[in-house]
Amino acid sequence: MEALDTSVSPPARVAEMDEGISIDELRLAARNHGMPLEALRYDVTPVGLHYVLTHYDIPYVDVETWHLEIGGEVERPLTLGLDDVRSRERVTRRVTLECAGNGRATLTPRPVSQPWVDEAVGTAEWTGTPLAPLLREAGLHPSAVDVAFTGADHGVERGVEQTYQRGLPLAEAMRDDVLLVYGMNGQPLPPQHGAPLRLLVPGWYGMAQVKWLADVRVLDAPFDGYQNSTAYRLKQDPDEPGEPVTRIRPKALLQPPGFPDFQTRTRIVERGTHLLTGRAWSGWGQATRVDVSVDGGRTWHEARLGPPPDQFEWRSWQWSWDAHMQGQVDLCVRASDAEGNVQPVEQMWNRQGVANNHVQRVTVVVR
């Protein structure tokens, strides 16, 4: 493509320390949306409350002419219509998804991109068919190492024109629980979640869950497209290659108690005992411990966990708070997982603001 002015497609940057959120960032926040935190009350997030992040536009896909190509390093390339996909083994799985950029706008300094606060998460019942049997049916060449998934969404990002495309290591793509999804919460997949078909890679951040899926291509070398080699990298300096973002780091969120002020979202609660509740999850292993702080993270109290959920589904927790002192407090919550990962209290900053799991703070006034 012809070079685009950087006013049209600016390079990645970090905001100045005193720089307010720009109209460009706001425009992204107005069209993408998080899950309002009171929706932590639902085991399964209703459609419209689940977070949505679309890099470009939600594409128009004509289901009548749509088909999925499976090709590359395979013996027998496949072309499947939606009915072909739907006629195969059907699996429904409850999986929590989180955007890799969740929490970005709370970082100091703030990487300029989609400015999430805490809310880019949700849990759905996804219905689809496993990918692995299709790849086996196509006949993988011994040379196969990576699988590239291409959506129907097209745009420009940091000067690079592209159709959204992500690579996944073959071993991950062949996992039993990786699905081609056409249903959400018992309904057809909505447009904003990738209709007619999307990828589901349980445990991984949202960038791997390619929507509006059109092409699955088996590669004999690691995929080096923009969304793997440039975006979604953990790095401190713009010029280092960085480490790839993969699975979801452990995180807990608290359903804000009491009621809010409209503008500040500060909560008001009455003096007394309040049952604090929320959810915890990790893509590395089940959430095995949740701790709550009512003094901004200085001291911690172990919460009671709900029953073990499905492997990559959030886990409920609760803790009874005796709010006996009037005044303002910051509630915090942190999760640990079965692999020994512990959510950090302070930020672990990186340049793209990805895979950030520092603790949520909910400001509450006890009266």
Next chain:
Amino acid sequence: MEALDTSVSPPARVAEMDEGISIDELRLAARNHGMPLEALRYDVTPVGLHYVLTHYDIPYVDVETWHLEIGGEVERPLTLGLDDVRSRERVTRRVTLECAGNGRATLTPRPVSQPWVDEAVGTAEWTGTPLAPLLREAGLHPSAVDVAFTGADHGVERGVEQTYQRGLPLAEAMRDDVLLVYGMNGQPLPPQHGAPLRLLVPGWYGMAQVKWLADVRVLDAPFDGYQNSTAYRLKQDPDEPGEPVTRIRPKALLQPPGFPDFQTRTRIVERGTHLLTGRAWSGWGQATRVDVSVDGGRTWHEARLGPPPDQFEWRSWQWSWDAHMQGQVDLCVRASDAEGNVQPVEQMWNRQGVANNHVQRVTVVVR
């Protein structure tokens, strides 16, 4: 209630001229959301793409114990369960709703509140039962002048603790097309749109469409609660009473052509002919004319309108754009309605940033 610190519940204010969007405004933008403008392609906006604005939290409502009270200046107060409401006359109506604050963040200076850009709109098929027969059944007293509708959502706004409540003149409440709604797009009403029951007042801005409806009270004097007497007023100075916000002013929106840059949302189109499409609506009368500009509003071209829709449903339009010059242009569109109202090109500023219908600008690079 006890007085709240203004850091918890700040007074209404207007941003400084060089003030970026604050984290408080961003937090609202991350939980509420607009309709991504590519969704202008749908006659009926899919759930999850329709705009949502919640003043406080989406409340938890137990459908088993929920009921609606109809009382005040009536002979026979009524208490209705959801089954009672659903067993009455059933009507489905296609209605476009828009938030009164739509466009607020584009005003100069910017009123500090929910920072919408252009997207706080949507059209749904709402299913419910007319309100008027219920009020007639309850037996209106001759003293009746206003009806107050109370939701289940509770919070603080500009220092005033309140349960969301709006008054509507009796003549409006008695219109045949005012509904108590329990269905949206053929499905049960979702939580964020007011489940189990909400009010629908076609033609009025969103603040009148009370969600999580719990109480309908007929009054013998004009309702003077916060959401009518303080919020949703057209005013220039903080101390003037201002005029109430009522019906939706005419507006047209353009589905952005081509494809976007991720960060700036600037569009890229190829040189050639492009069919520009979009929607136009007004709560005062049908949209009767749409004009398009490809030079930022200096010159205008009349678009072709789609067939007349339902009375308060948006109307489609199209215009063929011969994009023969390379470079950057601002596309604009404006609507006129059957009552002779014309959408203004320049902003008509007011302190709360409400009922703002200045024209959308879509920046496009032709290459």
